Each structure stands twice: as C-alpha cells, then as structure tokens.
Amino acid sequence: MQRMVTPIHSGNAPSATAATGVSPVFSPLYQQIKALLTRSLQSGEWKPGELIPSEAELALRFGVSQGTVRKAIDELAAENLLLRRQGRGTFVSTHHEEQVKFRFLRMVPDSESGQALRMQRQFLECHRMRAAADVARLLAIKPGDMVLEIRRILHIGGEPLVYEDIYLQGAPFRGLTAERLERYQGPLYALFESEFGTRMVRAEEKIRAVSAGPQEAELLKVPVGQALLSVERLAFSYGDQPAELRRGLYSTAHHHYRNALS
Amino acid sequence: MQRMVTPIHSGNAPSATAATGVSPVFSPLYQQIKALLTRSLQSGEWKPGELIPSEAELALRFGVSQGTVRKAIDELAAENLLLRRQGRGTFVSTHHEEQVKFRFLRMVPDSESGQALRMQRQFLECHRMRAAADVARLLAIKPGDMVLEIRRILHIGGEPLVYEDIYLQGAPFRGLTAERLERYQGPLYALFESEFGTRMVRAEEKIRAVSAGPQEAELLKVPVGQALLSVERLAFSYGDQPAELRRGLYSTAHHHYRNALS
C-alpha cells in the first residue's frame, strides 16, 4: 500500500512494497522526499546560498520521477527554505538577500514613501548566563543551561526605534562575542546562519501594548508611560527547533507594525 | 508562442496560436484558468459554501488537461478562496467555517489553555454618512460618497476586549441595519458574505501602541492612559477591491495579538 523511498530503488508502479504488511508510516512519496531534502538542509550538506542538485539529478538519486521531486521542492520553496530561479537552478534560502530583510522586521515608516531605512545598531550587552525558567521553557532547554543574552537598540535616522533582549542557546553560539557583533554588517540572522550554522526559518510573535517604564523610556528616549509595542518572538530553525527568544519594545510614533492577513 | 483559452478549444499541442504574431498577454495557461475561475467567484456564479464543478468537468469546459485545472485550483486553495475536500469535491471558501474564525481575529488569551472564547457583541452605532477624505482614499471611493459606519465592542467573559469602528461602502450594504446586526449570530464577515454578497478575502493591518483617551478608556473599562493596541485594517474582496476599513483598539491585559512569520 505504501511505498518507502529510503533505500534507493526504481520501481515504476505505485504500491510496490506492500509485502511487509501494514505500513507503519503513511505519507505520500513527495512528503518523504521533502523530509529527505530537509534533512540535507539541516545537516548542512547544502548551505544557505548554495545551489542544490537539479531536479533530474535528485529524481535519479531518490529513484522517483522528476514530478515527485518537483512537488517536494515546491513546498519547500513555498516555506521559504528553498529558492527557485528559472534557468539557474534551486538555491538554499539565505538571510543575505535584500528582498528577505523585511520578512522578520515588520516595522515600516508611517509615510509610505520610499522606505530606504538606513538602520543603526547599538549593542548594549552580550554575555553568557544561566537560563531562567521561562526562557528555558520556550527554548526547550533545561533551566540553568547556558544561554547567550544580547541586548541592543535599533536606531533610524538617529532616533531609537526598537529595543531588543535576545536569548540564544549557548552551545551553537559559543564563539559569539560583542566584538563579533559590532564588526558584522547586516542582519543578525545573516550572521547566525553564516558563522554559526543556525538558520531561522519561521517565527511566532505575541504582541501587546505596554507603558514604558523608567529604564525603557530612557533607552528609547520617550516619556515614561508612553505606549509601546511589546513583541515576544520565538524563532525556529530547521527541524522546528526553537533557537531564539526575542523580547522587543517598539516605538510606534513614526512607524507601525505591518501585517498581512491571508 | 502563447496559447489563449478564452474561446473554448481543444488543441493538444502547446504553442498552437502563434499565428497572430506577438502575444499581447504573456501568462501560462493555468493562470488564465485561474483568472476565469476567479471571475466566476466574483460574479457569484459559485457562492460561498457551494460545490464547484469537478476538475474533470472544468478541464472539459476550458479545453485543457485536468492537470492544468488542478494547478489553477491549487493556487486558489492556497489563497483560501477555494477549499478542497478529498472524495467530496472543491468548495467555495466561506466565513461560516469554525476553523476560519481565527484567521482575521488574532487575539488569543494569554493562558494557552483551551481557548473556548465565547464572545459577546455590543453594537453602539450603525448609520450612513458621507466619507471623510482619509476613509474615502483607503476605500478607493470619492470623498463625500456614502459609507456605512458601524461601531461595536467585543466582550469576553463580560470584559471589553475590542472596540472597533468599521466603514463599509454604502452601495453594497444598502439593507444593513442595526436590527440586522443584532439579530445575526456569528462573525460579521459571515453576515457580509451571506446577505450582501461581499466576501472578504485578505486584509492588511497597521499596528501601533496608543494611550487610551477618556472616551476609549470608558468604552473598554480601562484607566485613562492605559496602553492599547491600535489596529487599522483594510480588507479586500475578490478583485483585490478594498471593501472595508476597520479601526480597532485592543485591550491586551489578558490577551495578545498572535502572529506567525514565515
């Protein structure tokens, strides 16, 4: 009933492996291919920005038709894990592309004119610490495990826009230091993927409105009591593994959080 | 070079219509089919909740293969315009389904337990008026054109959660009255689609943090100056036509706005 692809084979007819009895897993071939491709991404066989083998070659490797590989790649492309370019091939998505920059930073200026937002970063903190209970729970680690905490402010046109408190699992980000952060130009997620092999794939955010306390007011240069957006983001890496917790305060005086419901 | 599907025909080979010279429009067949299907949805040939013809029948009608129809339907299903159900057929999406209720209302309780949110609606206002300049611009109508304004509060467990100020184009919603709103059980968008033939398909939201003024504080039963989410939503109907403007204030004391970045 169920055809498994794990050992390479090349049967043509569907339902060629029913001999063993009840199938333990029940998923279409293209889902199995998709899982195999994801595994190659996760293991680092193909790194962000790199070209993966052609559809024809993958079809040969897995012993399935090109159409089946195509459907698997289609879904991975829809999830922004892969990027197809006609005539060139299929590439592993990366946070280094211009176009992707606004997928995770949703703040846009109220004036809808050209949003050539030149952003300045100011790092306040970068140190290792033991994870508190709530942080550990969200990152799926044990309380007391080592985490890396980064605090920073994003400025735009000299004005503070975002204050963020970022928590990363300690182990994968061993070599990450304040100097490293200062030196690197570009999005944090680009640094994470290039230097530490952790690519953020998707995220969930919880948004609230809060009043600025004394410290926050000073950091964002707003009056105490000013209404701010509180954004808690949990970002996931390849295997839906939580990899980053981010607590942000956004000043919405001249910018807003843009969202599309579809 | 380009095959047009407008007049029904049944050629097998691609590139069967190059005789006329340079093709004016340049789009794949399945996109043309998709446009035709969208037109049938827009014209009301198939109404929300109804079953559309089978893939085979559509393929016959348009003179293309079933695979081509399938690809067109795939995209429409991905955009939530159609809903496929194996063994039963393809249906026009509707706001009457339980599952869809949280696609446009993004507030969820902070306690992640069972979110059996029983919501009470309180309508404050429902009247016709002339559109102000900003409302007219967003709704793509002329300033001074008639619009319908609805104001309401959503309560949960007796506590006010959302205050909304809603603007609709006057013409399509001619018969909408306060009594009609009171009598109808279920989401507003379900009422709009069932009774007025306007189905909201997607929306864009701009989110800010604001402080409650005196009136807003009283409506939402919060202290003056309390931080609230300000959500401005522009909702679009079938042809990407703006159909509703909604300005909301959300109380985030015990709930938050949930968002997925992917």
Place this chain on the structure above:
DNA sequence: GAGTGGTCTAGACCACTCC
C-alpha cells in the same frame, strides 16, 4: 460502486541563464 480529489509517472516543449 460511482465520483471526487490526491499521487505518481513519463514525455514533450517552452522560457530563461550562462558559456
């Protein structure tokens, strides 16, 4: 059992990129 969408295959040609 008839009808529907879902999967899989095989092969053809098109559009695009790069050498």
Place this chain on the structure above:
DNA sequence: GAGTGGTCTAGACCACTCA
C-alpha cells in the same frame, strides 16, 4: 547549445466520501 526550472499533457492508480 547545454542545462535549468516552468508548463502542459495523458494516463494510471490510490484514498476518501457517499448513496
């Protein structure tokens, strides 16, 4: 021109729903 993804077709069988 070679190689890639993109489109289109035709036909087979599977999984599911319902009468």
